[in-house]
Amino acid sequence: MARYGMALDYKNCINCKACEVACKEENGVLLGADKHRIWVGANDVKGEWPLLDIASAAFLPSQCQHCDDAPCQEVCPTHATYYDENHVVRVDSEKCILCSYCMNACPYDARYVDDRTMTVDKCTFCSDTRLARGETTTACQNTCPTKVRTFGDLDDYDSEISELLRTREHFSLKENLGTNPKLFYLT
């Protein structure tokens, strides 16, 4: 029993996209631009030459935020979306009716349709692959060359992620919506 979360030292991201490839490979995510569990965003540089804001051009990796109060879970009519024993937001494909309400309700655009099962799919923190095999890292974290991602138990005082969140300033996305994300961006 843990409460898994992830900290992203996003300013270290070099947009190599190894995380995306590793995720697709590890979790058997279908190929195709709209079939993705995780992604690396790239902001346009703000300002006009010569007053360019170089810092604005950061790469921004993201994925399902595994919210503590997940809107996708609240709107699901059949409890197909649920919190597992590690507080990871998961989808039970047996119960999913593909009403797509969760896709509309998720503020983070983290869900897509898996064409094989015709049900909604999303990031699972590698729960049924790497974690099920007893490993302690996710595929995206394991492959990252610049150590952007740190995955771990938020309730464990000694975990690396807890240490990072105690010592580094951080923010979450769309905090005003009250979803209490478990993805933290280190500044």
Add this chain to the structure above:
Amino acid sequence: MSIKEFVTSIPVNKVGLKDLLGFEKTPRNMLVAVLTLAFIAMFVIGVAIYLVHGHHAYNVSREHPWGLLIAVYIFFVVSSTGLCIIGSLGDVFGFKDYMLISKRAIFGSIVTILAGFAVIAFEIGHPVTMLIYNVLSPGLTSAIWWMGTLYGIYLTFMIIEFVFLLKGDMKKAKIFGLTGLLVGLAAHSNLGSVFGFLNARPISNGVFYPTYFILTAFITGVFIAFILMGFRYKLNFPEKVKTMLTGLAKIQALLISILIFFVAWKMLTDVYGGMPNRAEVAEHIFHSWTFWAEVILAMVIPLFLILKDMGKSPVVLFWASLSGMVGVFFMRYNLVHDTQLKPLQMMKIREYQLSPEWIHYFPSSTEIMISLGGLGLCVAMYYAGTKFFNLDEDEHH
């Protein structure tokens, strides 16, 4: 009385295929018949394509997961709730002038919701799973669960009310009618809350839709009442019907006026202050022709024509109601599309398919065929109903 005796005592006309095809072969009737059959054929073709290709046959996407079929489902269930309200005016609330449309309106509410269910069955990815897990693991915090479940109960009450209306048992019809109306209104406002609860979508989020849905249901019900009576009396209305329709027209003028207030203030509130994710969406809506189609066809034209002589020209208002129903369709389409207009972005600024532009969507031919098919099924079921049942007011009441 045993169940068998009860069922056999329901007055149903003995109708053969010959009777069903034995309508007056006027150009108008032939046009409606050909269109209805064509739409049903489209439904069959559309469903066949869907069964082969699944959701790939639709133009829905990750960014725009709800498409035309959701809009058409809402269109039908709004019509059903509206007809239920109209039907209840006479047999539940005791307004004698409106008794003559009660049976017809309640039957209309049954066929419209059945048409809605026929359409949504091919939008929901796994309808059978839905029936099972709606019961086995109900998501009580889900507006969709409440909406679907309450509509199921509502349909049951409507059928029971209709049976008692056919049998002339007005007391029981009133009890089931009132219960059905309350459940229907609850279901319908829950449908509004499906959109109202979307915290991620500021353009839809809030109390507006759950209340607006009830208002627009009533308006839709009045439009359909004019259309039903127009076809019933071939636009040659008896005095009693004229009196009822004039009353309905006056109610409609008030309802549309309130709707104009609702929509005007919603749009102004959306734009005011330039709130991110809301103001720019509202401005985009102002520039879409479908919004103005909704305003002109469902609000301006019907209101103007009613106010011209305070609703005393039912023939004109029959045509105004057809315009109104086209406008109501755009109202539903806009509701669904506009909710999803703004990309959630999530920093996918240049990557993948999410550019910082508006989400584009246009229904596929399969979606259009199934939607028109829903209309065809609705008209066909209603026509069959006019043959099997006496939908006019019973003389002894």
